[in-house]
Amino acid sequence: MIAHPLPVLYLAAMATPANAKLIAIVDDDESVRSALEGLMKAVGLPAQAFASAEEFLSSGEQQHTGCLIADIRMPGMSGLDLQARLNSERCRIPTIFITAHGDTTMRLQAMRAGAVEFLAKPFNDDVLLEHVKAALAM
Numbered sequence: 001m002i003a004h005p006l007p008v009l010y011l012a013a014m015a016t017p018a019n020a021k022l023i024a025i026v027d028d029d030e031s032v033r034s035a036l037e038g039l040m041k042a043v044g045l046p047a048q049a050f051a052s053a054e055e056f057l058s059s060g061e062q063q064h065t066g067c068l069i070a071d072i073r074m075p076g077m078s079g080l081d082l083q084a085r086l087n088s089e090r091c092r093i094p095t096i097f098i099t100a101h102g103d104t105t106m107r108l109q110a111m112r113a114g115a116v117e118f119l120a121k122p123f124n125d126d127v128l129l130e131h132v133k134a135a136l137a138m
Contacts (some may be wrong), residue, residue: 021066023047023132026056026082026100028074032121036069039125045132053077053085062091067116067135069128072099074105080106083113094135098123 023045025036033049040047043078050056054076056068068086070079077085079097097110100121107118116138118133 020046021136022061023067023069024056024061024065024093026053026074026079027067027069027071028052029062029071032071036128039129040132043129053079053082056082056104057085062086062093066095067097067132068093069132070095070097072097072110073101080109080113083110083115092130094138096128096131096135098128110120 022051023040025033025040027033027036027049028051033051037047038050048059048061050059052074053070056062057077068082070082072079081098083095083097086095092114094116095110095114096116097102097118098121099106099118102118102120110118116135119128119131
C-alpha cells in the first residue's frame with residue numbers, strides 16, 4: 001500500500017449514502033487491517049476490520065457486507081477457505097483478495113470461485129479503491 005493524500009474530487013466521487021454496504025477487511029496483520037479500514041473510512045465508506053475469517057463469520061456481518069477484502073494466508077481458515085465457506089452458504093460477497101504469497105494457481109482458484117480481484121502486496125491504494133467501487137456496483 002502506498003500512503004498518499006487522495007484528491008478531494010476523488011473523495012467526493014467515492015462518498016456513499018449512510019445506508020451503504022459495509023466493507024469487511026479480514027487480515028491477520030493488524031497494521032494492514034488498520035491501514036485498510038482507515039483508507040475506506042477516509043473516502044466515506046463504512047468499514048470494519050476482522051483479525052480472522054472465523055471472527056468475520058461469527059460477527060453476523062455477512063448480510064451487511066457489500067465488499068470483502070481478505071488476505072489469502074492467515075492462521076486457521078485461509079481467505080480461499082473463507083470464500084469457499086461463503087459460497088457454500090450461498091452468501092455471495094464480491095471479494096478482493098490481497099496477498100504477499102500468491103501464485104497463479106491461487107489466483108485462478110480465487111477468480112474461478114468468483115473473486116473480483118487478486119492483488120499482490122504491496123498494492124496501490126487507488127487501484128484497490130477502484131476495485132472496491134466496482135465490487136459495490138455489482
